[in-house]
Amino acid sequence: MKNYAITVFYSSSNVYMFVVYLFISLFCLSIFTSCCGTLLRIVIQERSLSLEQISGECIEIGAFFLNMLTYPWGFIGARPYQHPNPRLDHPPILLVHGYGLNRLSMFFVELYLKRKGYPHIWSINHPVLKDDLLLFAQELDQKIQRFCHITKQPSITIIAHSMGGIVSALALEKHQSPINNLITLGTPWRGTKMHILGLGKHVRQMAPEHCIIQGLKVPSIPHLAIWTKIDWILLPHENAIRDGLHNVALEHVGHFSLLFHYRALYLIHQYLQQDDTHTPDTLCHR
Known part of the structure; x- marks a missing residue:
C-alpha cells in the first residue's frame, strides 16, 4: 500500500510538472512568435513603436497565448446554438x-452574441484533412446549407x-x-507576405x-x-483594405486581439443592429 501511494504521488507530480512546463512553454512560444512578428512589421513598415502600440502588442501576446492554450479543445464538435429566449x-x-x-478561437465573439440575445449561432471548424481554400x-x-435547413431560414450572416x-x-x-451579410476581422483581402512562414497549400494561396x-471579387452583399x-x-x-467594402480600422489592437477586444465586439453588434435603410457611415468606433 505504501509503495502504491508513493507511485501515485510521483505520477501526480509528473502530471503536474508536465502541465506547468507546457504552460510555460506555450507562454514563451507566444512571446517569441509575437515578438518576431512585431520585429518583422517594424522592419518592413514602421521603424518605431509608440507606448500605445507596445501596450497593444502585450495584449496581443496574451490573446495569442490564450488561443494556443485552448486550441486542443476546439476540435470537439459543437452543435448550432439556439437562444432559449431570443431578444433579437x-x-x-x-x-x-x-x-x-x-x-x-471565436469563443468570446460567440459568448458576446449569446448575451446580446441573437437567436441562432454556430461556430464551425475548417476540414482538417483538406489543404485548399x-x-x-x-x-x-x-455547412451554410445545413444551418439554413436547421434554422428554417433562407440565409445567414457570417462573422x-x-x-x-x-x-x-x-x-x-x-x-x-445564401449569405446575406459578411463581417470580417483582420482578413487579408489582398494577401499577406507572412504566407512564407506558414505551412500548407492554403497558406501559399494567400x-x-x-x-x-x-x-x-468584392462580395456583393453588405x-x-x-x-x-x-x-x-x-x-x-493595408492589404486588409479593399475598395467596395466598408473598412473600419481599430487602433492598437492586434490580429488575435480582434477576437477579444470590446471595440471589435461593439462594432459587430452595432453593425448587425443597423436598419437596411442606414448607410455604413452611421457606424463609429470608440
Whole structure:
C-alpha cells in the first residue's frame, strides 16, 4: 500500500510538472512568435513603436497565448446554438475561424452574441484533412446549407476571422451560398507576405500574387471589414483594405486581439443592429 501511494504521488507530480512546463512553454512560444512578428512589421513598415502600440502588442501576446492554450479543445464538435429566449430578430450567425486556429478561437465573439440575445449561432471548424481554400469554401457552403435547413431560414450572416473571410467570400462567389451579410476581422483581402512562414497549400494561396487572391471579387452583399494597423500576421496591413467594402480600422489592437477586444465586439453588434435603410457611415468606433 505504501509503495502504491508513493507511485501515485510521483505520477501526480509528473502530471503536474508536465502541465506547468507546457504552460510555460506555450507562454514563451507566444512571446517569441509575437515578438518576431512585431520585429518583422517594424522592419518592413514602421521603424518605431509608440507606448500605445507596445501596450497593444502585450495584449496581443496574451490573446495569442490564450488561443494556443485552448486550441486542443476546439476540435470537439459543437452543435448550432439556439437562444432559449431570443431578444433579437436576426438571421442565423455562422462563425468562421482563421488560419491555424479552430472554432474555439471565436469563443468570446460567440459568448458576446449569446448575451446580446441573437437567436441562432454556430461556430464551425475548417476540414482538417483538406489543404485548399477552394475545398474549404465548398465545405463551408455545405455547412451554410445545413444551418439554413436547421434554422428554417433562407440565409445567414457570417462573422469570419482572418483566412475565414477569404473562404467565406469564395463560398459566396463559387457556390452562391445564401449569405446575406459578411463581417470580417483582420482578413487579408489582398494577401499577406507572412504566407512564407506558414505551412500548407492554403497558406501559399494567400500570397498577394496568387491567382485566388488576384481574382477574388468584392462580395456583393453588405460587408463590414474590421482591421488593425498593428497586425503582424497581415503584412502590409493595408492589404486588409479593399475598395467596395466598408473598412473600419481599430487602433492598437492586434490580429488575435480582434477576437477579444470590446471595440471589435461593439462594432459587430452595432453593425448587425443597423436598419437596411442606414448607410455604413452611421457606424463609429470608440
